[in-house]
Amino acid sequence: MNIRKAIPAAIPFIVVTLSLEWLVRAGWIKAFLVPPPSAVFQTMLRDWPELFAALSKTSTGAILGFVLSAITGVAIAIFLSSSRAIQDAFYPYAVFFQTVPIIAIAPLLVIWFGYGMRTVVAAAFIVSIFPVIANTLDGILSTDPALRDLFRLYGASPATTLWKLRVPAALPQILTGLRIAGGLAVIGAIVGEFIGGQGLGSVIDVARTQQRTDKVFAAVLLASVLGLVLFGLINILSRLVLRNWHVSEQN
Amino acid sequence: MHLARRSFLKVMPVAGLLAACGGKASKIRLALNWKPDPEFGGFYAADFAKHGLDVEILPGGAGTPTVQMIGAGSAEFGIVAADEVLMAREKGNDVVAIFAVFQNNPMGIMAHASRKLKSIEDVLKSGTLAIQSGLPYAKLLKKKFGFDHVKVVPSTGGDLTAFLGDENFAQQCFLMDEPLHAKRKGVEVTVFPVSDIGYNPYTTVLAVSGSMLSKSPDMAKKMVDAAREGWRSYQDNPAPTNERMHTLNPTIELANYGETAAAQKGLIESNPLGKMTKERWDTLAAQLKDLGDIGQVPPAEQCFRDL
Numbered sequence: 001m002n003i004r005k006a007i008p009a010a011i012p013f014i015v016v017t018l019s020l021e022w023l024v025r026a027g028w029i030k031a032f033l034v035p036p037p038s039a040v041f042q043t044m045l046r047d048w049p050e051l052f053a054a055l056s057k058t059s060t061g062a063i064l065g066f067v068l069s070a071i072t073g074v075a076i077a078i079f080l081s082s083s084r085a086i087q088d089a090f091y092p093y094a095v096f097f098q099t100v101p102i103i104a105i106a107p108l109l110v111i112w113f114g115y116g117m118r119t120v121v122a123a124a125f126i127v128s129i130f131p132v133i134a135n136t137l138d139g140i141l142s143t144d145p146a147l148r149d150l151f152r153l154y155g156a157s158p159a160t161t162l163w164k165l166r167v168p169a170a171l172p173q174i175l176t177g178l179r180i181a182g183g184l185a186v187i188g189a190i191v192g193e194f195i196g197g198q199g200l201g202s203v204i205d206v207a208r209t210q211q212r213t214d215k216v217f218a219a220v221l222l223a224s225v226l227g228l229v230l231f232g233l234i235n236i237l238s239r240l241v242l243r244n245w246h247v248s249e250q251n
Numbered sequence: 252m253h254l255a256r257r258s259f260l261k262v263m264p265v266a267g268l269l270a271a272c273g274g275k276a277s278k279i280r281l282a283l284n285w286k287p288d289p290e291f292g293g294f295y296a297a298d299f300a301k302h303g304l305d306v307e308i309l310p311g312g313a314g315t316p317t318v319q320m321i322g323a324g325s326a327e328f329g330i331v332a333a334d335e336v337l338m339a340r341e342k343g344n345d346v347v348a349i350f351a352v353f354q355n356n357p358m359g360i361m362a363h364a365s366r367k368l369k370s371i372e373d374v375l376k377s378g379t380l381a382i383q384s385g386l387p388y389a390k391l392l393k394k395k396f397g398f399d400h401v402k403v404v405p406s407t408g409g410d411l412t413a414f415l416g417d418e419n420f421a422q423q424c425f426l427m428d429e430p431l432h433a434k435r436k437g438v439e440v441t442v443f444p445v446s447d448i449g450y451n452p453y454t455t456v457l458a459v460s461g462s463m464l465s466k467s468p469d470m471a472k473k474m475v476d477a478a479r480e481g482w483r484s485y486q487d488n489p490a491p492t493n494e495r496m497h498t499l500n501p502t503i504e505l506a507n508y509g510e511t512a513a514a515q516k517g518l519i520e521s522n523p524l525g526k527m528t529k530e531r532w533d534t535l536a537a538q539l540k541d542l543g544d545i546g547q548v549p550p551a552e553q554c555f556r557d558l
Contacts, residue, residue: 206384
């Protein structure tokens, strides 16, 4: 990671953190409403074993859900791209995954999948799959017509055109979809954990009933870090896959 | 009310975190910690206007942070639990209890009657238990009996689907609510009051901020008077208020409102209604200190006021 690139990003964080600390200490913000960053930091250290165990569980759920939605999402998008009729018939149902309020169906997920990791993964999957489908489909359908004609001139079969042209050409859009899906998978996992128990979601829920806003913030911070890490990993993947040929990865 | 405006200014930087602060001086907001139902019957029955108060009751739901709302000034009065008051005060949130609806804690654990369990301890010997594990009573259960043989999962928030579908599923409940609901769905239940293990905080407590109490003691007194009359009226004749609450919260059937009101009556009745004693607050504080929810036992006089 280029240190020079990290500095501009770190400055707002440092400014906000210091301002918040001052505002709380000076009494402008009441500490029981927004904990001072120092208290959050202390809690992070003191409760680290519990928080780290919770983070591991949430990470597992989010990553599994994300991987599932990545594979399934791309597959569904490829299926949808095969014909206009199929797209018209099934795309609206894909949109359902975008619009269904996960907090409302999470109790149903618990009935079907039980308390524990399966519900968490299911929730992460449902919340994160739509961006993968939408972006992948967009990418596959946006192939340069000139290149499509070229393939046709050479007598390529639809399958060859799909796997040698349309999908590889869609990689930038697929990766965009994955970037969005990563953060959503974390959200989905945490919502699943509110209802299904375990992980950072459970830490947040329990701490909230105890008025431990410092612990809530600590857990939320860790969840954000998890989302950032996923985002970073996909960026690395993007660089590896696109570096040699796509304009978005060339300086 | 010029006090409300000052609290509003202090809270402005936190606007993003809280529900919009009122800032309107004339209206008094009473924030409930659940949807309208018989546990708030007396407040809906109360004639606040007769006491010169313009009160707006704000219904709540799962997770409504009433104790923080009082501290932040987004509600002048709120419904909280006694243990919440003690924990909030320790965190610098000056809330004071002024009227306790439930003299006895209506919280309980319910299990399928077919399991023939004899006590709360039995419930913890097998199966699944859905509770809010952050609450003090849950920590007390864990401390007394341990959760080694039962699978603890998050509370279902009143949803009985899991309970009805699994004989070995037990859950947290309000004595006058979920058990009746389960019976209606054809499942006989055994209910164990949490007070059985000696944990008996006042519940559905009307609270106000300490600063408002000292600046406007008359208003607080009038609120308590109106609430007391309202609860007397509701205890004696809940039907008209139940109809009104039913229009606000139609998810409960009207007949069920009546059943619950009847079931909760004994837990509320006292002379006078809403009264609290120093002994009960001292006991609760000692229990919370023992559980680690508070670090010090505060003087009871700071936590509640007899108005």
